[in-house]
Amino acid sequence: MSAIKFETSDGFTIQVERETAVVSKVVKNFLEYHPTDKCTFHLNCVDNATLRKVVEWMRHHKDDAYIETESDESDEERSQDVSIEMDPWDANFLNEDLFFLLDILNAANFMKIKVLFKNCCKKIYLMSKGKSSVEIKRLLKERCDFTDEDLQRIANKYEWMARVN
């Protein structure tokens, strides 16, 4: 059986069976144009822990038909799906802290694993869902660069949003 190697940003190498690796659109496209049994992908922005997590996801979903379909959708088609529901296994799998989730999201984006990317987006959104801006800032450790006057003005401007169905 042929295997694909991934080299992580922190110097680790992980070997992954081909049918798992091609869940990544980057790998799949490369192998289509450069048929080979052995090759190594250098993932400069994905560390070892993140890649192991991502590979676990790829193994779980490697036989799912919708993974293939989803990856072939155009951006336009894909962007029409704004449902926040997701596969229960994925929901549980992505129960990680925000920063690890961001790493997974970045890896999924880099490796073009669209379903994982989308589910990470949903999960991150769900972390902020229903929270106030102060709570979100605390959660994200985000520095607010607004003045108090700006905040008041924006809050007033978008006050109507709180009443939308």
Next chain:
Amino acid sequence: MASEYCLTDLPEDVLFKIISFASFEDIRALCLVSKRMNEICKRQMRSRQILLNRPKPNWGFASALLQDMESIYANGTCFKHLPNLDRLYISEYWKPDFTNFPYERLQSCLKQLYLNCCYSYFGKTLSKLKSLQTVAFDFSGVLSNKGMPQIFTQVSRHARIENLCIRVSKQIECNIDSLANCENIKSLTIVSTRYSTEYCVSDDQLKKLIARFPNLECLRLMFELSTHYAFDLIDFCEAREFPQTVKEIKQLKFLRCFDLVLLREVCGSDCEEDHESDESDKKPPNSDKNGIKYAFSLFDCENISKFRFGFFDSTTHFSDYCQTNEIDVKYLDTPVQIFNSTNKLWKDFGSNVLGFHQKYHDLIANYYSFDPEVLQANLDYMKNLTTE
């Protein structure tokens, strides 16, 4: 080991994707997180492109949405997010796909529809929205042999549409005689992007066009031209084409048309600086009273019991033209601003116009409190001017 960077370190497209799952209430909170998040949230809101069914819709917000529309990736996605609106505006920059438009859900609540995009994208689906009472179309790109008859046919067959607004910026190409009669339309607004409708519609065509609406009760003709100042109005009133157009309309003698509104743009948003710096050169010489006299001589239209004349602001959005209440406040207030200055009419005119710009948003916010007696007093005052 996970790295600890901020969420806002993510690329904008990724953040945009995350926010695409958010409800409006959550977007409001996200707007307040940081300037960058605020910008991305605004982009997200623009992409959803909705006006909300509030008692006083935020037209300022709607205008803001339009400022950056070229950058919006339009695919009809927003339609899934639409709440049960009673009015909806769809921008001209879009070429939206109406395949997923929630006709069934909106058919019992959507009363006003403003289509600034090409009509053909909306297709023959007007009849599916059974509660529609007001529709507005921008004919900029569809005044063709195909588009215009389609719209007239759709509107004429709809049981409840009573108000129609059309905006024209190109010459009508189709045979107006072939258009369906819209017997259900009681209020018609024609917005021309030129001095007069004549550029787009000849007097003869206009007469024929209006004749397609045999049960009109209110006709509004509006002229927008952002490069001219308000006091061009006087020259404008004395120019040949405009009176000619009005005379033609008068000759139609609509038995039920009691309300004729003529609105003229005050000035474009780019005008103010020029206006201030060059004011002395722009004053029309001694033409104020003649112009006003001419305008109000139209009061004696045989069948038109109400003639209203005024200005509007070029920053006003197209869809506002159909909002009777909002139109009211714009032109009602303008005479108060401009004509109360009696003896120094033109001297104060410039500053009043600029003041009008300043006050515009306040007026919109307070239009419910407008006093009709003030209006009457000002109209009486203006009528007296014509008899001096």
